[in-house]
Amino acid sequence: MNILVTGANGQMGQELQRLSKLGGANYIFTDIEMLDIAKMHDVEEFIKGHNIDTIINCAAYTNVDRAEEESDIAERINGDAVRILADLAKQNDIKLIHISTDYVFGNNYNSPIVEDTPTTPLSVYGRTKAMGERAIMESGCRYVIIRTSWLYSAYGNNFVKRILELARKTNELKVVDDQIGSPTYAADLAIVIKEIAENELNDIQGIYHYSSEGAISWYTFASAIVELSNAPCTVYPCNSREYRTAAVRPPYSVLDKTKIKKELGIDIPLWKDSLAECLKKIE
Numbered sequence: 001m002n003i004l005v006t007g008a009n010g011q012m013g014q015e016l017q018r019l020s021k022l023g024g025a026n027y028i029f030t031d032i033e034m035l036d037i038a039k040m041h042d043v044e045e046f047i048k049g050h051n052i053d054t055i056i057n058c059a060a061y062t063n064v065d066r067a068e069e070e071s072d073i074a075e076r077i078n079g080d081a082v083r084i085l086a087d088l089a090k091q092n093d094i095k096l097i098h099i100s101t102d103y104v105f106g107n108n109y110n111s112p113i114v115e116d117t118p119t120t121p122l123s124v125y126g127r128t129k130a131m132g133e134r135a136i137m138e139s140g141c142r143y144v145i146i147r148t149s150w151l152y153s154a155y156g157n158n159f160v161k162r163i164l165e166l167a168r169k170t171n172e173l174k175v176v177d178d179q180i181g182s183p184t185y186a187a188d189l190a191i192v193i194k195e196i197a198e199n200e201l202n203d204i205q206g207i208y209h210y211s212s213e214g215a216i217s218w219y220t221f222a223s224a225i226v227e228l229s230n231a232p233c234t235v236y237p238c239n240s241r242e243y244r245t246a247a248v249r250p251p252y253s254v255l256d257k258t259k260i261k262k263e264l265g266i267d268i269p270l271w272k273d274s275l276a277e278c279l280k281k282i283e
């Protein structure tokens with residue numbers, strides 16, 4: 001089985017690279033230099049030349065704030081390029097595993113959000129990721145879309161590494177406590193994606209939600225990062241009006257994971273246990 005992983009130098013892609021060394025299918029990892037997913041002819045040649053059975057799309061435009069000014073680029077990568085992958089997947093009978101985000105949801109939620117809830121993005125990033133989801137569903141290809149949230153790992157840029165960096169430079173930090181969600185350790189999600197890609201017995205299809213267990217604020221998350229890493233820094237809560245960002249984030253975007261847990265028969269780790277695992281790798 002030949003599995004193409006796009007955007008392989010990002011957080012999710014690097015976790016999959018690490019995991020694939022344990023064996024399983026034949027993985028082909030590509031970064032943007034090797035394969036730009038926005039270039040249809042390159043993608044077509046690549047999948048035909050390598051007899052690809054499954055694509056795991058880890059490529060995306062992920063800078064949530066910059067997307068507000070670069071909506072054309074975000075649309076091209078998160079929307080148009082995903083349509084290219086989906087249409088080629090349909091034409092070549094390839095299964096497409098794609099990662100999306102809790103930021104496709106906006107205001108008005110106060111309990112975990114289920115998969116078939118209509119999308120209501122508040123930001124350009126969220127809107128372009130919703131475009132990508134729609135393109136996949138419209139293409140008629142075999143697909144699994146996994147919406148995840150607050151992704152972090154020992155690789156790349158993320159909230160955990162940013163807080164560790166700040167906590168070394170300063171002894172006080174303010175972090176918003178009025179946005180509630182669930183962090184996701186990319187290493188945990190990589191295990192689930194590998195299982196979906198390789199195990200034909202579990203031939204699930206459609207949209208699924210995955211994050212660590214637990215619902216917390218960014219403030220609680222930052223406090224735990226500081227506590228578990230013994231950084232000499234105090235974290236104080238603030239609200240989103242005090243800490244303004246270019247993109248508006250949803251106040252509550254906890255994803256309901258009942259469907260993926262039931263259909264794959266998996267248990268999902270608690271957010272703090274996964275955070276501790278990740279910190280062991282970073283330190």
Ligand SMILES: NC(=O)c1ccc[n+]([C@@H]2O[C@H](COP(=O)([O-])OP(=O)(O)OC[C@H]3O[C@@H](n4cnc5c(N)ncnc54)[C@H](OP(=O)(O)O)[C@@H]3O)[C@@H](O)[C@H]2O)c1
Pocket residue numbers: 006007008009010011012013031032035036037038057058059060061062077081099100101102129148149150151152156157
């Ligand atoms: N990060 C989060 O908090 C979060 C939360 C929820 C969902 N997600 C979703 O999870 C997925 C993985 O996120 P991540 O954090 O691993 O992202 P990431 O670290 O930003 O990695 C994305 C990768 O895609 C590459 N890329 C960009 N444009 C490309 C193109 N046209 N062709 C090929 N590769 C391209 C990037 O390369 P360059 O760096 O060279 O541009 C980067 O290596 C994404 O779909 C994201 O939307 C992320």
